Amino acid sequence: xxxxxxxxxxxxxxxxxxxxxxxxxxxxxxxxxxxxxxxxxxxxxxxxxxxxxxxxxxxxxxxxxxxxxxxxxxxxxxxxxxxxxxxxxxxxxxxxxxxxxxxxxxxxxxxxxx
Amino acid sequence: xxxxxxxxxxxxxxxxxxxxxxxxxxxxxxxxxxxxxxxxxxxxxxxxxxxxxxxxxxxxxxxxxxxxxxxxxxxxxxxxxxxxxxxxxxxxxxxxxxxxxxxxxxxxxxx
Numbered sequence: 001x002x003x004x005x006x007x008x009x010x011x012x013x014x015x016x017x018x019x020x021x022x023x024x025x026x027x028x029x030x031x032x033x034x035x036x037x038x039x040x041x042x043x044x045x046x047x048x049x050x051x052x053x054x055x056x057x058x059x060x061x062x063x064x065x066x067x068x069x070x071x072x073x074x075x076x077x078x079x080x081x082x083x084x085x086x087x088x089x090x091x092x093x094x095x096x097x098x099x100x101x102x103x104x105x106x107x108x109x110x111x112x113x114x
Numbered sequence: 115x116x117x118x119x120x121x122x123x124x125x126x127x128x129x130x131x132x133x134x135x136x137x138x139x140x141x142x143x144x145x146x147x148x149x150x151x152x153x154x155x156x157x158x159x160x161x162x163x164x165x166x167x168x169x170x171x172x173x174x175x176x177x178x179x180x181x182x183x184x185x186x187x188x189x190x191x192x193x194x195x196x197x198x199x200x201x202x203x204x205x206x207x208x209x210x211x212x213x214x215x216x217x218x219x220x221x222x223x224x225x
Contacts, residue, residue: 004157031210042201042215043158055210090157094211101146101211105157 006091006106014114015081021109023074023091030096031055032074033103034066037088049074050096081113118202118216125222126192134187134219136202141182146205148213149176149187151198158201161187197223 004025013019023032030051035043048056049068063085065077074091088110092103119137126132138147146165150158162169162176164185169176175188189196199218206212 033213042218045212045214048210048212050210056212092157096210101205102148102160102163103150103158103213105159107155107157 004091004093004104004106006089006109008109009107010110010112012112012114013078013081015083017081018077018079020078021076021089021091021111023076023093023106024072025093025104026072027093027104028071028095029093029104030071031094032068033092033094034074034076035090035092037090037108039087043090047076078111081111083113086111086113117214118204120200120202120216120219122217123220123222125224126189127224128194129191132189132192132196132221134189134200134202134221135184136186136216137184138202138204139183141204142206143182147176147178147182147185148203148205149174150201150203150215151196152201152218153198161200163205192221192223194223194225197221 007022032049034046036046037043045058046060047066052068063080067075088108090108092105094101094103146163148163149161151161152158162171162174164176177186199220201218202216203213
């Protein structure tokens, strides 16, 4: 099983809504990542979890709140978002130790904020 | 953080080799060089990575300059399915790995 599964694939939300994006992997990876990708731009790193602990936060606004409840799951909680937060949100995972550090990406959750 | 610079776009004829360049003049000694590609409506997928020596796999080859300030991804025979955005990425090795994407090269393959 070499898949990273993201749900939902599409999400439309108002600026006052609270919603969550979910990411799951069963490859035994202990590093998990959230990236944000705007149209025709490269993915931008948001958060990195290592062994279920937040390791890197790239100065992301607090309206984005990550959570890693166990080694297979990664959530991104969304609250009071702005229209400019509309983007493709990509989850990825990788081994935390050793040389094989390739990232496995999900297909992304496309978020539209109205 | 170290940055990578890539041409915005390149074209290639089908069945011909493609050389995709990347500059990373501020690379640190322990940073790995990775290449990923992203097809439309998909997440990026791994292509190849290396540290100092040239690398080959079933998808591509990676040629790394001796001073490590640049690298080239080589697709030996481009097919229409290779049309994608190719990203050169440095994995910053300070504690937890941090993968910073470059701007990417959009590869167009002509039939």
